[in-house]
Amino acid sequence: MRNVTPDNITEVFTGYFGPDTDPRFAEIMGALARHLHAFTKEVGLTHDEWRAGLKAMEWAGQITTPERNEFVLMSDVLGLSSLVDMINSHPGATSSSVLGPFHVSDAPPMALGADLRADFPGEVVLVQGHVRDLNGKPIPHAQLDIWQTAPNGLYSSQDPDQDIMSFHGLMTTDEDGYYAFTTVRPVEYTVPTDGPVGQILDAAGRHPWRPSHLHFIIKAPGFRDLVTEVFPADDPYLDQDTVFGVREDLVMHYAPQPAGSFPEGFALSGKVDDAWSRVDFDFKLVAR
Numbered sequence: 001m002r003n004v005t006p007d008n009i010t011e012v013f014t015g016y017f018g019p020d021t022d023p024r025f026a027e028i029m030g031a032l033a034r035h036l037h038a039f040t041k042e043v044g045l046t047h048d049e050w051r052a053g054l055k056a057m058e059w060a061g062q063i064t065t066p067e068r069n070e071f072v073l074m075s076d077v078l079g080l081s082s083l084v085d086m087i088n089s090h091p092g093a094t095s096s097s098v099l100g101p102f103h104v105s106d107a108p109p110m111a112l113g114a115d116l117r118a119d120f121p122g123e124v125v126l127v128q129g130h131v132r133d134l135n136g137k138p139i140p141h142a143q144l145d146i147w148q149t150a151p152n153g154l155y156s157s158q159d160p161d162q163d164i165m166s167f168h169g170l171m172t173t174d175e176d177g178y179y180a181f182t183t184v185r186p187v188e189y190t191v192p193t194d195g196p197v198g199q200i201l202d203a204a205g206r207h208p209w210r211p212s213h214l215h216f217i218i219k220a221p222g223f224r225d226l227v228t229e230v231f232p233a234d235d236p237y238l239d240q241d242t243v244f245g246v247r248e249d250l251v252m253h254y255a256p257q258p259a260g261s262f263p264e265g266f267a268l269s270g271k272v273d274d275a276w277s278r279v280d281f282d283f284k285l286v287a288r
């Protein structure tokens with residue numbers, strides 16, 4: 001086509017696909033081009049603005065490493081990651097939520113009732129619940145990969161003073177699908193702001209904060225993996241998570257418990273003299 005115009009460029013683009021193009025690839029690339037072309041016309045994109053966008057992508061590439069992926073963060077703050085999560089969630093199952101960049105592979109196994117706090121001070125929080133199927137039937141031997149920030153607001157990979165496995169652990173549910181561990185409260189934190197994503201947030205008048213949360217990846221044979229987070233109801237950023245990760249069904253509560261009432265059967269049993277908090281949270285997995 002030699003007579004390309006603003007009106008036919010999308011059609012010309014899709015017309016260039018070869019006859020053996022994978023249909024799903026053609027569908028995705030065709031729709032991407034259609035929306036990009038419409039967006040460009042809608043805002044009347046100038047050369048300077050187009051170049052600024054390319055520069056941001058170039059900068060994102062330059063600072064992306066295995067430990068820090070600026071493209072994932074860009075997807076997160078644009079709402080793309082959460083939208084993908086939401087349209088792929090199954091009704092009735094626990095919602096998925098962003099993985100984030102701080103997961104560490106091969107976390108150490110933890111026994112049921114183990115403690116994640118190491119030497120960090122703070123009120124003891126007992127987190128417990130069941131992993132179930134969509135009919136409420138417990139799933140035995142489901143694996144929970146658990147991680148969170150330390151009370152200083154840092155994940156282990158951000159903090160030279162923490163062991164890389166600090167606040168990371170793998171737990172397996174018992175015959176009743178039950179899991180339980182103790183920890184201290186994770187805290188709210190900011191996403192990294194020293195790259196193009198920080199500039200985008202700044203230009204949009206947006207803050208970089210996320211509400212505090214516990215991360216989970218839950219796996220069980222015959223069920224879809226669940227990547228999710230749970231958030232306390234009283235967090236000041238619950239209604240303004242900068243990566244749009246909060247869902248109604250992922251909100252939990254710290255239930256205050258009086259001093260002297262800590263139960264038996266935990267690594268910390270007999271060692272908790274002060275008041276503590278309990279979180280009860282069940283996960284529902286969908287069969288493959």
Ligand SMILES: [Fe+2]
Binds near residue numbers: 100102213215
């Ligand atoms: Fe996180």
